[in-house]
Amino acid sequence: MKGRVIKSTGSWYSVQVGESVLSARLKGKFKQDELKLTNPIAVGDWVELAKEPNQETAVISEILPRENYVIRKSTRKQHFSHIIASNVDQAILVITMKSPRTSLGFIDRFLVSTESFRIPAILVVNKRDLMSGEKAEDWLLDIYEIYKPLGYQVMEVSAASDLDLKEKFEPILANKSTLISGHSGVGKSTLLNALVPEAKQHTQEISGFTAKGVHTTTFAELFALDNGGDLIDTPGIKEFGILDIEDQELSHYFPEMRAFLGKCKYNNCQHLNEPGCVVLEKLAEGYIHPYRYESYVNILNEEDDHR
Ligand SMILES: Nc1nc2c(ncn2[C@@H]2O[C@H](COP(=O)(O)OP(=O)(O)OP(=O)(O)O)[C@@H](O)[C@H]2O)c(=O)[nH]1
Ligand SMILES: [Mg+2]
Ligand SMILES: [Zn+2]
Structure with missing residues (x-):
């Protein structure tokens, strides 16, 4: 069977x-x-x-053959990797400005991984209730400005207190298999409990000392949604080590670069400092966001370290 x-x-x-x-x-x-x-x-x-x-x-x-999966390098065992979940229709990345802070670099690594399997990703900004003032506005503005034009949906919630989460998420989640990922303590299980009350996933306050999560969820688990579809709660991840992506391939997983690929002067262009590089031109013209380009370069360098 x-x-x-x-x-x-x-x-x-x-x-x-x-x-x-x-x-x-x-x-x-x-x-x-x-x-x-x-x-x-x-x-x-x-x-x-x-x-x-x-x-x-x-x-x-x-x-049975996997349609897709989200995978990262194992933090415990060198040269090993860990499949976070497989056969998903989409991925929610829960991000927070503080308690704990999610960096743009982390978001970009995750998105490279989902892009490599063409898994649509949704950014859910959680703990909205903790965000106020100019800094928070700037951070949110960055998130919208950077990711919306790339085609990623951005949502803002307070998973612990919003009363309309079911209504808000139902149209997005119906009849789909959705992975929930993000750092420890961002509120993945809190969001899941709001959407699937029978799940009763354990949740826990972040550490007051480090302002980081305490790795409450230790195993991935799939929960059925009332109206079809399912949600997969997963353990929090600290770093997202990218796996098996060739230098030449990496820009394919940056949607804003995809449109210009093959247009550079050299066909093996890595878009670093080569003459006639169209990606660098578009960066200078503002079509490519400097933070995203920074992530691209960081991932490229990190990959090299592992060879
Ligand atoms: N202020 C505030 N706290 C929240 C919100 N959502 C979750 N929390 C709290 O954040 C803490 C961590 O939430 P969890 O749901 O356990 O986080 P997690 O992402 O599942 O963490 P791991 O299982 O360790 O990966 C808990 O104390 C939650 O009550 C929110 O919207 N606002
Ligand atoms: Mg959890
Ligand atoms: Zn180039």
């Missing part, structure tokens, strides 16, 4: 098969592709499984 992995807690997986949820595990050697993964099976995966004789549990024999 066929099912979808809705939770993974190490060696046991919860697999949704029709109306029921089975506890399943992998047995024996498992064929993996060349990716070195800390998690061979990810939440969102469709798997082939069979009931174990005389038991309530099941054994997974195969992972």
Whole structure:
């Protein structure tokens, strides 16, 4: 039979098969592709499984081909990567100006990763209630100015107190599989609980000392929405290490650069300081935002460090 992995807690997986949820595990050697993964099976995966004789549990024999996935470098194991979730229709990145602060560089890394699979991404600015004054206005303005023209939807919420979250998100989430990601403490589980009250995900105050989240959610988990579709809550991530993207390829995942690719003088242009570079021209003309270009250069340099 066929099912979808809705939770993974190490060696046991919860697999949704029709109306029921089975506890399943992998047995024996498992064929993996060349990716070195800390998690061979990810939440969102469709798997082939069979009931174990005389038991309530099941054994997974195969992972069906993934339509897409969001992946990052493992922070614990070098040369390994971790699939955050697979087979998603879209991704919500929850961002906060403070408590904790989300950097533009972090947002851009995440977006490069979703762009590489053409997964639409939505930026949800949370903890709006904590933002006031000129600094907050400037920060928000930057977010809108940088990301809206690139085609990313931007929303503002206070997940802990807004009463209209269901109405606001329903049209966006209906009948889709949506990943929720972001730093620890930005309010991913708080938002999820507002949208799927039965989920009752544990949430926890951020550390007063570091103003950072305390990694409350430790496993990814998929929750069904009332009106079709599902939401995947995930553990907070500190850094988003980008994986397996060639230098030449990186600009393809910056939508504002995509339009100009192939127009530079040199066809192997990396848009750094080459003569006749159209990306640099567009940057000077203001078509490409300097912060985004900075992220591009940072990711390019970081990638080099790992070779
Ligand atoms: N002021 C304010 N606090 C919020 C808001 N949303 C969430 N919080 C608080 O932020 C803290 C962290 O929220 P969580 O939902 O646990 O954060 P998370 O993103 O799931 O964190 P991890 O599971 O560690 O990745 C909790 O104390 C929430 O009550 C909000 O809109 N405004
Ligand atoms: Mg959480
Ligand atoms: Zn160029």
